[in-house]
Amino acid sequence: MLLLSLIIAHLLADFYLQTDRMVQDKLKNLKKHILHHFLVNTIVLAAGWLFFYQQNDPVMTVIWPMLFITATHLMIDLLKIKLVDQFTASENMNKLWFFILDQLLHIFMLLIAMQLFYKITLVSNVNRFIQLLFEDGRQLDASSTILVIAIILILGTTVSGHIIRILLGSLPGQLLTFEGKYTFKNEFREPAYQKTSKSEKGLSEQYSYMIFNKHDMSRGKLIGYIERLLVILLTYYSSYPAIAFIVTAKSIARFKQMDDRDWAEYFLLGTLTSMFLGIVFGILLREIVN
Numbered sequence: 001m002l003l004l005s006l007i008i009a010h011l012l013a014d015f016y017l018q019t020d021r022m023v024q025d026k027l028k029n030l031k032k033h034i035l036h037h038f039l040v041n042t043i044v045l046a047a048g049w050l051f052f053y054q055q056n057d058p059v060m061t062v063i064w065p066m067l068f069i070t071a072t073h074l075m076i077d078l079l080k081i082k083l084v085d086q087f088t089a090s091e092n093m094n095k096l097w098f099f100i101l102d103q104l105l106h107i108f109m110l111l112i113a114m115q116l117f118y119k120i121t122l123v124s125n126v127n128r129f130i131q132l133l134f135e136d137g138r139q140l141d142a143s144s145t146i147l148v149i150a151i152i153l154i155l156g157t158t159v160s161g162h163i164i165r166i167l168l169g170s171l172p173g174q175l176l177t178f179e180g181k182y183t184f185k186n187e188f189r190e191p192a193y194q195k196t197s198k199s200e201k202g203l204s205e206q207y208s209y210m211i212f213n214k215h216d217m218s219r220g221k222l223i224g225y226i227e228r229l230l231v232i233l234l235t236y237y238s239s240y241p242a243i244a245f246i247v248t249a250k251s252i253a254r255f256k257q258m259d260d261r262d263w264a265e266y267f268l269l270g271t272l273t274s275m276f277l278g279i280v281f282g283i284l285l286r287e288i289v290n
Contacts, residue, residue: 160281
């Protein structure tokens with residue numbers, strides 16, 4: 001339970017307490033970011049000692065783990081900043097792999113902290129997770145179930161949104177504001193030829209307009225969150241055909257914008273990635289909780 005709480009604390013500090021401005025200049029705001037991790041880890045570790053480990057020395061179960069987790073987080077972030085600036089100038093896939101590796105290293109440090117300060121070995125943690133997934137008759141207690149659900153929801157919303165943004169990169173301004181393409185045709189027929197000739201003569205003009213409009217990015221982010229939450233819920237209940245209606249609704253809402261091929265490919269890649277992550281987290285939730 002303490003490990004699950006520390007994972008939630010990490011996700012909160014990394015994806016909720018860290019603003020977009022802090023992410024853009026992470027080195028400049030690194031002290032503030034580390035302070036957030038220091039505070040949330042201190043709260044979780046202190047609560048864990050108060051409720052479960054009062055018989056243990058608070059220095060060994062609160063102070064040293066907090067310093068270890070915060071210090072390793074700082075070292076990993078410094079290394080990531082240096083490597084990202086050096087190797088991922090324009091490659092979105094490289095940025096994505098660095099992001100995934102960064103998060104896995106942070107989780108690995110939490111597992112090491114459990115082994116060093118709480119005598120919970122890495123092997124036992126991994127074995128327990130595998131048993132939850134594959135053994136018959138598995139059952140989580142109520143508090144652990146709530147924590148697992150919270151982790152899955154955070155992964156399915158904020159973390160998944162961050163992954164999609166990294167994968168897609170920044171959309172050019174003209175596509176970001178593109179609403180659709182409209183064509184108007186104006187025809188003028190000569191009345192003098194209508195009675196004397198079977199053929200029709202006249203003038204025809206055609207106009208094409210590109211419609212642009214400024215989008216509210218927060219609204220799009222909210223739509224993505226709700227979309228993945230619905231996919232997770234439908235996957236949990238094995239209602240896979242219903243997921244198709246979500247894709248259809250999104251396609252209808254963006255029908256005019258599909259006239260632009262670049263925007264259509266961007267939309268398709270984002271939608272497929274969002275659906276894939278939602279289904280994966282839905283299956284994971286079903287296998288762990290049930």
